[in-house]
Amino acid sequence: MCTLEKRGQLFLLKLAGDGEHRLNPTLLDSITSAITQIRSDPSSSQSVLITTSDGKFFSNGYDLALADSDPSLRVVMDSKLRSLVADLISLPMPTIAAVTGHASAAGFVLAMSHDYVLMRRDRGFLYMSELDIELVIPPWFAAMIRMKIGSPAARRDVMLTAEKVTAERGLEMGIVDSSYGSAAETVEGAVKLGEELVRRGVDGHVYGGMREALLKQVLHTIGSNESVSNRMRNSGSKL
Amino acid sequence: MCTLEKRGDLFLLTLTGDDEHRFHPDTISSVLSLLEQAKSQSTRGSVLITTAHGKFFSNGFDLAWAQAAGSQTGAVNRMHQMVESFKPVIAALFDLPMPTIAALNGHAAASGLMFALSHDYVFMRNDRGVLYMSEVDLGLPLPDYFAAMFAAKIGTSIARRELLLSGKKIKGEEAVALGIVDSAAHDSVEGVVDATVSLGQSLAAKKWNGEVYASIRKSLYPGLCAMLSLTAKIAASP
Numbered sequence: 457m458c459t460l461e462k463r464g465q466l467f468l469l470k471l472a473g474d475g476e477h478r479l480n481p482t483l484l485d486s487i488t489s490a491i492t493q494i495r496s497d498p499s500s501s502q503s504v505l506i507t508t509s510d511g512k513f514f515s516n517g518y519d520l521a522l523a524d525s526d527p528s529l530r531v532v533m534d535s536k537l538r539s540l541v542a543d544l545i546s547l548p549m550p551t552i553a554a555v556t557g558h559a560s561a562a563g564f565v566l567a568m569s570h571d572y573v574l575m576r577r578d579r580g581f582l583y584m585s586e587l588d589i590e591l592v593i594p595p596w597f598a599a600m601i602r603m604k605i606g607s608p609a610a611r612r613d614v615m616l617t618a619e620k621v622t623a624e625r626g627l628e629m630g631i632v633d634s635s636y637g638s639a640a641e642t643v644e645g646a647v648k649l650g651e652e653l654v655r656r657g658v659d660g661h662v663y664g665g666m667r668e669a670l671l672k673q674v675l676h677t678i679g680s681n682e683s684v685s686n687r688m689r690n691s692g693s694k695l
Numbered sequence: 696m697c698t699l700e701k702r703g704d705l706f707l708l709t710l711t712g713d714d715e716h717r718f719h720p721d722t723i724s725s726v727l728s729l730l731e732q733a734k735s736q737s738t739r740g741s742v743l744i745t746t747a748h749g750k751f752f753s754n755g756f757d758l759a760w761a762q763a764a765g766s767q768t769g770a771v772n773r774m775h776q777m778v779e780s781f782k783p784v785i786a787a788l789f790d791l792p793m794p795t796i797a798a799l800n801g802h803a804a805a806s807g808l809m810f811a812l813s814h815d816y817v818f819m820r821n822d823r824g825v826l827y828m829s830e831v832d833l834g835l836p837l838p839d840y841f842a843a844m845f846a847a848k849i850g851t852s853i854a855r856r857e858l859l860l861s862g863k864k865i866k867g868e869e870a871v872a873l874g875i876v877d878s879a880a881h882d883s884v885e886g887v888v889d890a891t892v893s894l895g896q897s898l899a900a901k902k903w904n905g906e907v908y909a910s911i912r913k914s915l916y917p918g919l920c921a922m923l924s925l926t927a928k929i930a931a932s933p
Contacts (some may be wrong), residue, residue: 587911590904598914607850607874615915616794617898618816618906 457486460493460581465502465654466647467474467494467549471509479562480519481529484536491543496657501548504650507570508554508643515563517585537562538596538678544569545671548660550653554646555632556639565597568604571667572649576642577623577635587618599677606630696722699729704740704899705892706733716804719757723780730787737865739792740902742895746888753807754801754831756781778838780808785840786923788813789913792905794898798891799876800884800893805829809841812848816894817876818887821867822864826875831862840922847919850874876928 461468469490471477492606494500504526509515518537523530531675544551555568560583567582575582584601586593610629613619626632636642668675700707708729710716718726733743747753761773788795788810792927797811799819804827811817811826819826830837837859854873857863867879881887913920920926 587903587907588901590907592907592910593914595914595917598917608848609850609874609877611915612815615911618901 457483458490460490462497463647464651465499467495467503467505469499469505469507471507471515471524474511476513476516477509477511477517477563478519478522479533479537479566480522481532481536481572484533484540486550488536488540488543491540491547491681494549502654502657503660504653505547505549505551505570506554506643506646506650507551507566508556508646511557512580513557513563514553514555514580515561515566516558517561520589525552534594537566540680541565541600541656542675545675546664546668548664550650550658550663552646552649554642555580555582556642558583561591562597565600568600572633572646573626573631574634574636574642574645574649574688575623575626575632576637576639578637581620581622582614582626582631583620584614584618587616596674596677596679599674603671603674604631697725697729699732701736702892702898704742705895706736706741706743706932708733708745710745710753712751715751715754716747716749717754717757718728718777718781718784718810719760720776721779722757723777723784727784727787728906730784730791733793734787735850737792737905739904741905742899743791743793743814744798744888744891744895745795745810746798746891747800750801750823751807752797752801752803752824753810754802755807756807760835774835776807781809782840782923785809785813785844786925789916789920789923790909790925793907794903794908795896796891796895796898798888799824800887802827806841811845812844812875816891818878818881818891818894819867819870819876820881820884820887821879822882825866826858826870827864828858830864830921831860840919843919843922847916848875863923 457472459470459472477483494505518533523533551570552572552574553567554569555573556576557580559567564584584593598610598615601611601614605614607629614621621629621631623632623635627635634645636645697708697710734818756777761770764770796816797814799811799817801824803811803821808826808828845855845859851874854875857873858865865873865875870876871879878890881890913925
């Protein structure tokens with residue numbers, strides 16, 4: 457479902473296989489488990505996380521077909537993603553999303569939950585699809601968008617016009633940090649950036665704490681989740 | 696005073712007559728009533744375009760009517776009445792179950808600019824018309840929901856300062872540069888109306904569900920909507 461590789465001080469988390477990487481409970485558990493593994497690595501506070509994917513999609517959002525068959529799973533998927541995003545926000549290392557395919561709705565939010573968003577410009581888009589499929593946008597998604605997208609017009613274009621945002625538009629809107637000519641080049645770019653960040657030698661715990669402070673409003677809207685905060689407290693902070 | 700017309704999917708709300716289209720209790724009431732009418736007739740694919748005749752989109756509240764109260768207290772009460780009764784007009788626009796577009800034929804000042812900014816998309820002319828928050832020049836304090844609108848819709852502190860504190864009269868090109876309006880590439884009233892009709896038709900073609908649209912709009916501006924006592928009607932779910 458997702459693979460985890462270590463290259464020097466870089467953790468490469470990949471949403472594996474050629475599918476849509478829909479954020480169903482199984483995939484969410486798999487990603488969360490990879491993050492837990494990363495946290496427990498002794499050199500984690502001098503590392504960098506890169507998240508990427510195989511195939512045409514970064515992630516096409518929640519598994520809506522699954523939710524249609526069992527509505528209780530809607531709540532489960534939302535709860536697991538909240539937990540995962542809170543986890544990413546407190547992660548004691550810089551995080552990079554190497555967006556090599558379409559990222560829609562919850563998939564877009566997952567990409568935005570990273571400190572840096574690198575994207576291919578030859579194909580693929582970021583897309584808050586909810587309006588087009590008649591779903592409302594959860595308040596915590598809107599909070600992430602407000603945090604990560606600075607201009608009111610761009611936020612409106614993303615949420616209320618349901619624009620399919622290419623890398624070029626993403627750069628204009630300030631959602632995307634840099635764009636590349638292909639999927640491979642995007643990952644290469646992420647690796648280069650990751651190595652640069654490792655070289656800076658930032659203390660990951662301090663970094664993670666600062667990110668939490670910066671994204672306090674988003675964390676607040678995600679809601680306090682006891683199991684998440686307990687896990688974070690037990691993850692071996694130096695303080 | 697104001698009219699509501701239907702052209703296919705598009706509702707056209709027009710402030711008629713060659714005057715300043717100042718907001719007075721009667722105009723406020725008429726506009727509110729027409730917005731309620733549009734809401735009750737809305738279907739999938741409906742879009743609202745708001746425009747006006749003459750040199751002004753709207754020059755704000757009817758200060759002359761306030762002064763005509765004949766006393767300081769009377770004037771203050773009338774101002775207060777207009778500020779309070781205008782709030783539901785803004786709320787109605789944020790609640791409207793369809794995309795909204797303001798086509799500025801001319802000047803938009805104070806509550807007239809608030810009225811424009813309450814739309815999802817704002818187009819103006821580059822040859823005529825300014826945006827102007829006159830309050831600082833008139834020595835009038837800013838109502839709380841006016842300040843909240845600026846915080847919600849105008850992204851840079853420089854743009855907010857220019858409008859609210861410097862009392863700058865901002866023309867089309869600068870308004871686009873400051874991110875206050877979406878487009879000012881139009882050098883006539885026909886040009887700006889045509890452009891909004893064109894945008895309106897492309898939005899209408901999406902055939903969006905109006906209630907979902909309004910819920911998403913409100914979740915874009917939670918602070919302002921809380922102040923307007925608006926909540927999303929549909930509970931969010933993944």
